[in-house]
Amino acid sequence: MTRTLVVVGHGMVGHRLVEALRAEDTGHAWRVVVLAEEPRAAYDRVALTSYVDGWDAGALALPGADYAGDELVELRLGDPVVEIDREARNVVTAAGFTQHYDALVLATGSRPFVPPVPGHDLPGCFVYRTIEDLDAIRETVERVKSAKRGRAAAMVVGGGLLGLEAAKALRDMGLSPHVVEMAPRLMPLQVDEGGGSLLRRLVTELDLTVHTGTSATVIEEDRGRLCAKLTNGTELDLDLIVFSAGVRPRDELAREAGLEVGERGGILVDSSCRTSDSGVYAIGECAAVEGRCYGLVAPGYTMAEVVAAQLLGREAAFPGADLSTKLKLMGVDVASFGDAHAATEGALEVVLADAVSGYYKKLVVSAEEPRTLLGGVLVGDASAYTMLRPLVGSPLPADPAAMLAPEGAGAVGVEALPDEAQICSCNNVTKGAVTGAILSQGCDSVAAIKGCTRAGTTCGSCVPMLSKLLDACGVEQSRAVCEHFAFSRRELFEIVKATRITSFAELIAKHGTGSGCALCKPAVASILATLDTTMGEGGHVLNDEQAALQDTNDHFLANMQRNGTYSVVPRVPGGEITPAKLRVIAEVADEFGLYTKITGAQRIDLFGATVDQLPLIWKRLVDAGLESGHAYGKALRTVKSCVGSTWCRYGVQDSVGMAVELELRYRGLRSPHKLKAGVSGCARECAEARSKDFGVIATEKGWNLYVGGNGGTFPRHAELLVSDVDSESLVRYIDRFLMFYVRTADRLQRTAPWLEELEGGLDHLREVIVDDKLGICEELDAAMAKHVENYADEWRGVLEDPEKLARFTSFVNAPGTPDPTISFRVEREQKVPVLLGVPEVVSR
Amino acid sequence: MTVLDEQTRIVAVCAVGALIPGRGVAALLPDGRQVAIFRTVDDEFYALSNIDPFSRAAVLSRGITGDSDGIPFVASPMLKQRFDLRTGVCLDDESVVIRTYPVEVADGVVHLRP
Ligand code: SRM
Ligand SMILES: Cc1cc2nc3c(=O)[nH]c(=O)nc-3n(C[C@H](O)[C@H](O)[C@H](O)COP(=O)(O)OP(=O)(O)OC[C@H]3O[C@@H](n4cnc5c(N)ncnc54)[C@H](O)[C@@H]3O)c2cc1C
Ligand code: SF4
Ligand code: FES
Numbered sequence: 001m002t003r004t005l006v007v008v009g010h011g012m013v014g015h016r017l018v019e020a021l022r023a024e025d026t027g028h029a030w031r032v033v034v035l036a037e038e039p040r041a042a043y044d045r046v047a048l049t050s051y052v053d054g055w056d057a058g059a060l061a062l063p064g065a066d067y068a069g070d071e072l073v074e075l076r077l078g079d080p081v082v083e084i085d086r087e088a089r090n091v092v093t094a095a096g097f098t099q100h101y102d103a104l105v106l107a108t109g110s111r112p113f114v115p116p117v118p119g120h121d122l123p124g125c126f127v128y129r130t131i132e133d134l135d136a137i138r139e140t141v142e143r144v145k146s147a148k149r150g151r152a153a154a155m156v157v158g159g160g161l162l163g164l165e166a167a168k169a170l171r172d173m174g175l176s177p178h179v180v181e182m183a184p185r186l187m188p189l190q191v192d193e194g195g196g197s198l199l200r201r202l203v204t205e206l207d208l209t210v211h212t213g214t215s216a217t218v219i220e221e222d223r224g225r226l227c228a229k230l231t232n233g234t235e236l237d238l239d240l241i242v243f244s245a246g247v248r249p250r251d252e253l254a255r256e257a258g259l260e261v262g263e264r265g266g267i268l269v270d271s272s273c274r275t276s277d278s279g280v281y282a283i284g285e286c287a288a289v290e291g292r293c294y295g296l297v298a299p300g301y302t303m304a305e306v307v308a309a310q311l312l313g314r315e316a317a318f319p320g321a322d323l324s325t326k327l328k329l330m331g332v333d334v335a336s337f338g339d340a341h342a343a344t345e346g347a348l349e350v351v352l353a354d355a356v357s358g359y360y361k362k363l364v365v366s367a368e369e370p371r372t373l374l375g376g377v378l379v380g381d382a383s384a385y386t387m388l389r390p391l392v393g394s395p396l397p398a399d400p401a402a403m404l405a406p407e408g409a410g411a412v413g414v415e416a417l418p419d420e421a422q423i424c425s426c427n428n429v430t431k432g433a434v435t436g437a438i439l440s441q442g443c444d445s446v447a448a449i450k451g452c453t454r455a456g457t458t459c460g461s462c463v464p465m466l467s468k469l470l471d472a473c474g475v476e477q478s479r480a481v482c483e484h485f486a487f488s489r490r491e492l493f494e495i496v497k498a499t500r501i502t503s504f505a506e507l508i509a510k511h512g513t514g515s516g517c518a519l520c521k522p523a524v525a526s527i528l529a530t531l532d533t534t535m536g537e538g539g540h541v542l543n544d545e546q547a548a549l550q551d552t553n554d555h556f557l558a559n560m561q562r563n564g565t566y567s568v569v570p571r572v573p574g575g576e577i578t579p580a581k582l583r584v585i586a587e588v589a590d591e592f593g594l595y596t597k598i599t600g601a602q603r604i605d606l607f608g609a610t611v612d613q614l615p616l617i618w619k620r621l622v623d624a625g626l627e628s629g630h631a632y633g634k635a636l637r638t639v640k641s642c643v644g645s646t647w648c649r650y651g652v653q654d655s656v657g658m659a660v661e662l663e664l665r666y667r668g669l670r671s672p673h674k675l676k677a678g679v680s681g682c683a684r685e686c687a688e689a690r691s692k693d694f695g696v697i698a699t700e701k702g703w704n705l706y707v708g709g710n711g712g713t714f715p716r717h718a719e720l721l722v723s724d725v726d727s728e729s730l731v732r733y734i735d736r737f738l739m740f741y742v743r744t745a746d747r748l749q750r751t752a753p754w755l756e757e758l759e760g761g762l763d764h765l766r767e768v769i770v771d772d773k774l775g776i777c778e779e780l781d782a783a784m785a786k787h788v789e790n791y792a793d794e795w796r797g798v799l800e801d802p803e804k805l806a807r808f809t810s811f812v813n814a815p816g817t818p819d820p821t822i823s824f825r826v827e828r829e830q831k832v833p834v835l836l837g838v839p840e841v842v843s844r
Numbered sequence: 845m846t847v848l849d850e851q852t853r854i855v856a857v858c859a860v861g862a863l864i865p866g867r868g869v870a871a872l873l874p875d876g877r878q879v880a881i882f883r884t885v886d887d888e889f890y891a892l893s894n895i896d897p898f899s900r901a902a903v904l905s906r907g908i909t910g911d912s913d914g915i916p917f918v919a920s921p922m923l924k925q926r927f928d929l930r931t932g933v934c935l936d937d938e939s940v941v942i943r944t945y946p947v948e949v950a951d952g953v954v955h956l957r958p
Contacts, residue, residue, distance in 0.1 A: 483912065505885065515866075515885050517910030518919035518926075548866035552906045552921030555867075560921055564901035812858040812869035812881075820876060821895075821902045835900060 002031050003102035008081045010036035013284030013300035014107035015065050020308035032073045037080035041065040051134050052169045084257035110247035110285040119219030124226050125241045128166045141173045144239040151176050155228055155238050158245035159186040164329050166244045167208050178209045190336035195379040198360040202332045249286045249293050262288030271317040273307050281307045289318050298426045322425045326385050333382035338375025338392040339364050347374055350400040361404045370395040386465040390421030414472045423465050426458035438473045482519035485512040489747040493527050503545050523747045525549035529670035540797045542804050553632035563833035568606040569631035570621050574641040574659030575602030584624040595830045601638040610818045615808050618795045627793040636675045639663040644681030651681035653698030668791045672745040690718045693751040703730045708755035716752040719762050735784040736769035857954045870894045870905035873958050879945055880905035890929035891945040896920045
């Protein structure tokens with residue numbers, strides 16, 4: 001007979017319980033009723049901060065959390081349970097709905113703790129736990145921003161993991177956050193003193209103001225703003241306050257129903273997650289398992305599985321939990337695992353700290369030989385985490401100091417891990433389970449392992465490890481460009497360079513199969529273009545066979561738009577342009593009736609040109625001294641600049657001059673993906689240089705060079721490669737950086753993912769291009785010199801060559817006739833495309 | 845003119861030399877239809893409607909050609925869907941088929957049968 005399970009609370013853990021039970025309850029022993037307080041189905045609370053990125057609640061949805069199509073699950077949202085009648089085995093909701101149960105699971109989570117400071121409930125004070133909390137914060141931020149000029153300020157009460165996340169979210173919304181932490185350091189639970197002080201320095205550089213060892217004594221309203229007074233005498237003028245000072249388990253329902261609670265709160269349960277009433281379980285953050293509450297999702301998931309097993313008649317017990325954490329806060333790595341505070345008797349600490357490079361690493365090991373790894377703290381560089389965490393409890397395979405050294409982690413292979421080592425702590429998956437999936441279930445990719453074992457599906461921090469295990473099991477993870485070449489772009493580059501093959505036809509005949517496709521042709525065209533000019537032969541991207549390989553944008557040296565017309569973007573180096581050139585652009589736009597727009601990268605885009613018009617337009621532009629801006633190519637786009645020391649009262653170097661120099665130097669360089677750069681005249685960073693592939697920021701003494709930044713889909717801040725260098729060294733390092741990237745990156749891999757994947761990361765890059773560890777700098781320098789020497793404007797090249805020019809017609813049999821399907825209408829005084837076109841689809 | 849006339853007529857389009865191997869050109873038929881003509885690296889000639897059914901823009905002639913498992917195709921320059929040059933079937937969504945046209949090369953001139 002089907003019995004009724006009632007689950008109170010639909011958070012991540014409640015959802016996992018339902019999922020685990022429904023996956024295994026093939027005999028339909030249970031019907032499940034979930035009663036939830038929040039107005040939406042369970043979502044990924046761990047990723048809550050990412051909500052700020054796009055304000056898209058859908059992106060946080062957990063797959064399957066609406067149980068669509070499952071008739072045995074009923075989900076009632078937005079109606080909290082207010083009473084449990086244990087005798088009658090009923091629960092009652094706020095709306096008065098009564099539900100009988102045969103078994104009851106409480107998964108009510110916790111609530112943010114708000115310290116009882118006077119004024120804590122004034123308007124403008126928030127907590128940080130639900131989507132609704134963030135929506136409310138956003139509303140206030142927007143109101144404050146629209147009402148005032150200058151930067152709005154916020155205070156986050158609590159400098160723990162969640163407090164720093166909240167501060168990051170506020171910074172991303174454009175506020176200046178103050179973080180106030182009562183303990184003497186940030187993240188007191190996870191990191192030690194050394195790690196805490198480095199963390200403080202790193203986040204301060206990122207625009208947070210940190211106040212430790214103090215707390216707020218009172219919050220007052222002050223002419224429409226808030227004023228917070230701290231115990232150390234500081235007074236902060238604020239627009240908004242977020243409390244993130246820990247959580248308290250939501251055990252109120254259980255208390256009222258007479259269930260036992262833990263000494264420090266939480267619904268008391270035994271190791272099988274049963275409360276003092278054997279028909280009632282508690283799981284997740286609300287549960288105090290043998291008196292102890294867990295504020296992480298992984299232990300909650302384990303509890304959910306323990307209860308699901310028992311409901312299906314199996315015995316199960318909660319084995320305790322791994323409280324390791326790894327996170328990246330505003331680009332700063334922090335990890336803490338095992339016995340991070342060396343609480344074990346006799347434990348020894350090995351510390352490696354480098355304040356200049358900005359890392360702090362500590363291992364805690366046993367006193368006796370062989371040394372057992374007990375725990376550790378990593379700040380600034382947590383790359384060793386994936387390797388170290390699974391080793392906790394096992395003897396160290398190498399000297400502790402060697403394991404912490406920048407390459408040490410790489411030197412100790414995954415082979416060193418025992419089978420029982422936990423690879424994915426979120427989902428409790430061991431190395432043995434992963435290798436089993438690879439070897440006996442035929443998983444041959446990270447995606448397949450995710451599907452088979454769940455490893456890597458929650459926080460994602462174990463994914464690099466999964467990929468290493470695939471390697472260790474001898475599984476080739478294909479990097480091949482496409483079905484025609486069994487090589488990666490990097491390998492193709494090496495082949496072309498070594499064999500000096502100069503045509504696609506020869507390359508595919510000797511090293512590939514078939515006739516090629518839209519993936520390999522443009523990739524090879526880019527390689528040939530780079531090598532052509534750097535070998536000194538001075539080619540043109542539309543010469544001979546190369547023309548046939550180019551993507552349509554490169555084929556017509558313009559960007560195709562949605563109606564088949566093209567856009568025209570002349571180069572405006574550094575964003576600096578004379579009124580005379582502006583006038584020419586305006587005249588051309590007028591004459592050819594082009595829609596005109598300022599782009600996001602400091603130049604002007606003219607839209608709506610037909611193929612036949614392109615050479616006529618470019619003739620005018622080239623005659624006026626303008627040249628191709630390569631907006632169509634996988635090549636350098638722009639070097640964005642700010643006005644710098646010439647005009648700006650804060651500027652310390654001539655950022656425009658440098659941007660122009662760099663743009664002229666690298667224009668036309670063909671690369672695996674587009675390249676963007678920026679130069680700012682001081683640390684205020686008005687040119688947003690750190691969101692670029694390479695960014696330069698002026699200092700009193702010279703320039704700081706940052707590399708590997710990205711806007712776009714996966715934004716990433718560029719990282720500091722060298723600081724305070726003079727102009728000549730700056731250019732030299734950028735030369736090498738670009739050439740090294742061009743040679744070794746994959747097809748359509750921008751510098752950010754390239755750098756992330758580069759073995760040894762930023763340190764390795766620095767060794768290669770600053771210390772010349774591989775001995776290739778001379779070659780890279782020479783290649784760039786050749787590029788600079790051989791640069792020629794592509795559009796001029798077309799205008800001077802009748803054969804190339806002849807291809808710019810809409811119809812081969814009617815040159816001069818424009819495509820009749822193209823038409824325009826007027827919007828805001830300019831023309832925009834009318835999407836007509838006759839669909840010629842024949843359906844089968 | 846009658847439909848029958850249309851079908852039997854042959855239209856001379858351009859010299860073979862106007863086509864780069866691996867690339868296409870567009871031709872305008874007297875009735876306003878647009879045809880994309882391709883020449884492969886093996887010197888085979890194909891003709892399809894020039895209109896990309898996904899974007900409805902007349903751009904297929906400007907796509908990159910290639911082969912997948914031996915099937916010759918052109919990839920639309922707009923959103924990259926591939927079409928079988930022989931049959932017009934979209935390799936990425938087989939429910940979509942575009943019109944094909946017979947092509948012949950005679951005396952160095954490319955001819956179409958509209
Ligand atoms: C015109 C412009 C928008 C505007 O009106 O402002 C634009 C337009 C296009 N962008 Fe962009 N992007 C433009 C600035 C940007 C910026 C801002 C910047 O450069 O400072 C970014 C974010 C910065 C970055 O790239 O890191 C940007 C991130 C992208 C991306 C995402 C790249 C990524 O790494 O995730 C794409 C897609 C891609 O390249 O694969 C893209 C692709 C495109 C394409 C080429 C899409 C397409 O295939 O049609 C658009 C056509 C350009 C054209 O002229 O027809 N665009 N695009 C901007 C031209 C700037 C210029 O003068 O060259
Ligand atoms: C910003 C943020 C970042 C985090 N980052 C991490 C991280 O990196 N790693 C990690 O492991 N953990 C992280 N956590 C913690 C993690 O989210 C929680 O451990 C986890 O969500 C707990 O799940 P739960 O289901 O027990 O509780 P919750 O997710 O809180 O769900 C409980 C649900 O029960 C509902 N409820 C309460 N009372 C009732 C009632 N009477 N009737 C009906 N419904 C009720 C609540 O409204 C809530 O929806 C983070 C938390 C936050 C807020
Ligand atoms: S970055 Fe500095 S120099 Fe440049 S405009 Fe901003 S404040 Fe001025
Ligand atoms: S450790 Fe979080 S998903 Fe694997």
